[in-house]
Amino acid sequence: MSVDVVRLETVREPVGVRLSGRVRSVAVERRHWFGVGGLAVVAASVYVVFAYLHFRQGTFFGWDLGIFDQIVRDYAHFRAPDVSTKRHLSPTDSGVFALADHFSPILIVLAPMYWIDNSAFNLLFAQAVLFAAAVIPVWIYTRRKLGVPAAYCVAVAFLLYWPLQSALDFDFHEVAFAPLILATLIERVDAGRWRHAAIAAGALLLVKEDMGPVLLMVGIWIMIRGHRRIGAYFAAAGGATFAFLIWVVMPAVGGSSKRDWYYAQLGRSFGQVAVHLAEHPSLLVTEFIDPHVKLHTAFWLFVPVLFLCFRSWIFILAVPQILERAFSDNQFHWVQTYHYNAYLAAILVLAAVEGASRFKWPKVRLAWAVGVLAIGVGLLPFYPLWQLTSDSLWQRSSTVHVEEHLLSEVPEGSYVMMPWSADPYTGGHVRPVSLGCMGDAPEWMLTGNLKTDVAALNKALPADQNRLRYVAVATDGRWTIAKLAYPLDPRPQVPGPSTC
Incomplete structure (x- = not known):
């Protein structure tokens, strides 16, 4: 018999052994799903209790929570979302049309909550649940890159990450949707599930008008990964949607393309800013470090992930938000206190996970995950959730x-x-x-x-x-x-x- 036609039979396991192994695999997988699901439920419970205690005391800032309460309440009653808090020029003036102020139509998905309970606490509850749910795609991505033990460490560290805590502590905002959608988008792109990624990208564009540049960066990241045509689609969708919303949609409904123009020190338009920076390139450095609070915030954004986010191209997804805030003349954009940093939470954590996955030795990768968890726990006393240990937060207020x-x-x-x-x-x-x-x-x-x-x-x-x-x-x-x-x-x- 010719050697060319010799076939080597594959050694097969007995049927009983194969079935037993499959059952064990399913059992292990199910146990992990219960594990990460339980983690999300515990985190959501803690977040909800934290928000409820503040709401019961009336200690929230109130401006933003009141605005979003009006918007979602109007959606729930099938009315145009108007905000009287931001304008009252006559006895019949209903206020600012919400989509002219910020384009966040995704808020409409929260409207059914008001059919059940007539309270602004609905929004705080939803925010807590959405933040906690983001841990699921974070865990899935980390398990793929670093393994199961590291995935649990990173998941807990993510839930303790101070940008999420700061957002929970400062009313409700559309950022509630961002960590879950961004984590899902990054994980689905990494898995090569393009339809799922496209759905997540579409949802991201409904969160806020400035998510277009983030999606543009997603497209560039996809192209860097070697999928040029698909990446070009994502980048074009992000850039075109941003331009369409800013210069067409929002002005058409009563807003302005310069509604949130915080760059007066650089120019009155994107073109003037570009020219000014070209003429004074030193501003590309000084605007990042002056005032120094910008460096302080950046430092504490990167410390909890041990700066490994810089080892991944995923980091470029954070660039639009970083630039938007660093060059702003609004001091609220520079500090840790408010909700703005929560847009970066999933991006920086998953970028750091990919950065850690590039280490050659598995023990080093696991050591990084354990270190990230230790830092998250160690920083806890310095951030809002630590208030749960204070007796004053648990006291009722008659106000x-x-x-x-x-x-x-x-x-x-x-x-x-x-x-x-x-x-x-x-x-x-x-x-x-x-x-x-x-x-x-x-x-x-x-x-x-x-x-x-x-x-x-x-x-x-x-x-x-x-x-x-x-x-x-x-x-x-x-x-x-x-x-x-x-x-x-x-x-x-x-x-x-x-x-x-």
């Missing part, structure tokens, strides 16, 4: 109950000037307005100091409307609900651009 009681005395649908911290507690019964964002005196006022607030409102309004007088209608503790007594018929004004 929220008093505010809700007084607002219930006001006729439904009325416009009420109130402090930002009270905005999330209207229950949709009234529409909150804010001092400094109005050109017309509201009929009602919720105040802790009637004389001072009336004086401030008189000072803020035009000269021909600054002789206002309010009388107390009901008082509970230090809080008062007051009604406009003079003038009885304030002059209506034509709604214009947002004053905030």
Whole structure:
């Protein structure tokens, strides 16, 4: 017999052995799914308790939570999402159209929660669950790159990552969707599941108008991985969507392409900024380090992942957000306190995971994961979740109950000037307005100091409307609900651009 036709039979395991191995494999896989699922449930529970305790005390900033409460509540009642907090120019002015302010239509998926419970806490609950759910794609990606033990270490470290804690501690924002969607997008691209990745990319574009540049970077990353045509599609979708939203959609619904233009020190448009940077290239360095708080925030973003995010091309996904904030003249964008860093959480963690996977020795890769977990635990006392160990957070406050009681005395649908911290507690019964964002005196006022607030409102309004007088209608503790007594018929004004 010719050697060419000799066939070597593959040695096969007995059927019983193969079935037994398959059963064991399924059991192990199921155990891991229960493990990571349980981790997500525990994290969501902790996050929810943290948010609930703050909400019960009324210690949230209130401005952002109140705004998003109005938006999602309007969606739930099939109304246009208007924000009275950001504009009140006449007794009939419904406020700023939300999609003209920020393009975040993904918020509509939260509307059904208001059919079950009429409370702004719905948003805090959703944010907590969405942040916790992001650990699942993080775990899947890390297991593929580093193995199971490292995946659990990184998953816990991700859940303790301070950008998520800061976002949880500062009201609710559309960023709630970003970690889950970005982690899913990165994991699906890495797995080569392009349809799934495309769905995640589409969802990302619904989070906020500035997610377009992030998707553009996703496309470049895909091209670097060798899939040039697919990457070009993603990059084109990101860039084109960003341009379309900024220069067409948002202006068409009453917004402005320069609504959040925070780069006045560099120019009044993208073109002027580009020219200015070309003429003064040193700004490409100084804008990153001055003031030094920018370096402080960057340092603490990278320390928890031991700087390994720089070893992966995934890091370029973070570049648009980093540039957007580093070159901004808005100091809120530079610090750790607010929610902006949460956009970077999944990107930096998964970039660091890929960076660690490039180590030759498995023990070094595992050591990195253990180190990341140790740092996450070690930093915990310095960030918001540590407040759960404080007795003061668990104490009840009567302020929220008093505010809700007084607002219930006001006729439904009325416009009420109130402090930002009270905005999330209207229950949709009234529409909150804010001092400094109005050109017309509201009929009602919720105040802790009637004389001072009336004086401030008189000072803020035009000269021909600054002789206002309010009388107390009901008082509970230090809080008062007051009604406009003079003038009885304030002059209506034509709604214009947002004053905030």
